[in-house]
Amino acid sequence: MPSAPTKAALGPVRRAFSPWNDPSAIPLIRFENVTKRFGDFTAVDDLTLNIYEREFFALLGPSGCGKTTLMRMLAGFEEPTSGRILLAGQDLVGVPPYRRPVNMMFQSYALFPHMNVADNVAFGLKQAKMPKPEREARVEEMLKLVKLESFARRKPHQLSGGQRQRVALARSLALKPKVLLLDEPLGALDRKLREETQFELTDLQVTLGMTFLIVTHDQEEAMTVADRIALMNAGRMVQVATPGEIYEQPASRYVADFIGDVNIIPGRYDAGEGDARLVSEWSDAPIKVPFAPQLSSGAETWLALRPEKMSISLDAPPPGTTNVLPGEVWDIGYLGDLSVYRVKVASGDIVKVSVANRTRLVERPISWEDKVWLTWSPEQGVLLTA
Incomplete structure (x- = not known):
C-alpha cells in the first residue's frame, strides 16, 4: 500500500518572503501620514506604514x-x-x-448562539446573496x-474555546477578503492551545496566500506568527522589522525592554585604542562593546x-577573560526548560541571566x-x- 504523501514544510516559503526589501514592490496597504484624534487625545500620530500582499503583519504594543x-x-x-x-491603490x-x-x-468571536456551526459560517455568505449550492x-x-x-x-455552546475560535476564523475567511484583520484572536485560549493555534494560523495564512494583520499585546505571539512586527508607543511607530531583527537589533531601549528580557547597562562610550569600551558604574573594569562609528568618545549610551x-559560573574565570562581572545570586526562577538568575553586582544593580536546563541533574547547582x-x-x- 503506498504511503501518504508527506506535507511540505512551510518554513522555507516564509523565509524567502520579504517584499519590503524590494524597492519595486508596491504595498497592498498603505497608511499615509494618518492621524486620529478623539477630542484632545491623539490615538494615532502622523503614522506612515506599508504592508505587503501575502504578509502576516503584527501590530504590537501596550494598551x-x-x-x-x-x-x-x-x-x-x-x-x-x-x-x-x-x-490596493484605492x-x-x-x-x-x-x-x-x-x-x-474579534477577540470575543461574536458567534450567534442560536445558529449551528455551519449557519454561523454561512451568515456572511447569505448577506452577500451567494446562491445556496455555492454557499x-x-x-x-x-x-x-x-x-x-x-x-x-x-451549536457554539457545545464547542470548546479553541473550536469556537476556529468557527469564527472560518466565518471570517468565507468571503475570501483581501485582508483578514485579527483583533487579539487568541486571548481567550489557554496557553498551550494558544501556542498550538499560533502555528496553525501561520500555516493557514501561507496556504491561503492571504494578507493577515493581527493586533496583539503578546510579544511571544507576535514573534511566532508575524513576518514583520510594528511596535507602537503613544500612537507612533517605534520600530518596524522582522522578529529576528527587532529582538537582536532593537532601535531603542523601549524596544529592547518591550521585546523579551534584557539588561540595560548605562555608561559612556570610549573608542579606546583598538577596542571600543563602555565605562559604567556597573563594572569596575571597562566593558568591551561592539565598535560604534556613529558615537564619539564620552557619549552617553546604553548596552x-x-x-x-551571558554565562554564569561558580568558578572565577581565568585571567584575561573578556567582560567579567562578579556578583551574588539574589533570586532564582525555575521555569522547567530554563532557569533565570537575578544577580546583584557590586553597584547594587540586578543583572538577569538565563540558562537552559539541558540535563536533569547537576553536581553543584547554583543557589x-x-x-x-x-x-x-x-x-x-x-x-x-535612545
Whole structure:
C-alpha cells in the first residue's frame, strides 16, 4: 500500500518572503501620514506604514498605544482625522465597512448562539446573496480548512474555546477578503492551545496566500506568527522589522525592554585604542562593546544585553577573560526548560541571566547567595543611544 504523501514544510516559503526589501514592490496597504484624534487625545500620530500582499503583519504594543484604532480605521469603523489609507491603490476614506475587501475576527468571536456551526459560517455568505449550492460548498470548504467538518450541526455552546475560535476564523475567511484583520484572536485560549493555534494560523495564512494583520499585546505571539512586527508607543511607530531583527537589533531601549528580557547597562562610550569600551558604574573594569562609528568618545549610551547571551559560573574565570562581572545570586526562577538568575553586582544593580536546563541533574547547582561570575563576549551586546 503506498504511503501518504508527506506535507511540505512551510518554513522555507516564509523565509524567502520579504517584499519590503524590494524597492519595486508596491504595498497592498498603505497608511499615509494618518492621524486620529478623539477630542484632545491623539490615538494615532502622523503614522506612515506599508504592508505587503501575502504578509502576516503584527501590530504590537501596550494598551492605549493606538494599534486597535489603526486596525479599526482600516476596517472602516473609524475615520482618520487626517491622512490617507490605501488598499490596493484605492483610497478607503469615506468607504463604508461593508464595501471594503477586508474582514475582521474579534477577540470575543461574536458567534450567534442560536445558529449551528455551519449557519454561523454561512451568515456572511447569505448577506452577500451567494446562491445556496455555492454557499454550501464554501461552508464545507471552510470547515474542512479549520478541521471542523464533523461539528457542522453543533451549536457554539457545545464547542470548546479553541473550536469556537476556529468557527469564527472560518466565518471570517468565507468571503475570501483581501485582508483578514485579527483583533487579539487568541486571548481567550489557554496557553498551550494558544501556542498550538499560533502555528496553525501561520500555516493557514501561507496556504491561503492571504494578507493577515493581527493586533496583539503578546510579544511571544507576535514573534511566532508575524513576518514583520510594528511596535507602537503613544500612537507612533517605534520600530518596524522582522522578529529576528527587532529582538537582536532593537532601535531603542523601549524596544529592547518591550521585546523579551534584557539588561540595560548605562555608561559612556570610549573608542579606546583598538577596542571600543563602555565605562559604567556597573563594572569596575571597562566593558568591551561592539565598535560604534556613529558615537564619539564620552557619549552617553546604553548596552542592551539579553540574559541568554551571558554565562554564569561558580568558578572565577581565568585571567584575561573578556567582560567579567562578579556578583551574588539574589533570586532564582525555575521555569522547567530554563532557569533565570537575578544577580546583584557590586553597584547594587540586578543583572538577569538565563540558562537552559539541558540535563536533569547537576553536581553543584547554583543557589541563593552564591558568589558567581558573569561573562559574555563583546559582540553579544547592542549599543543604544535612545
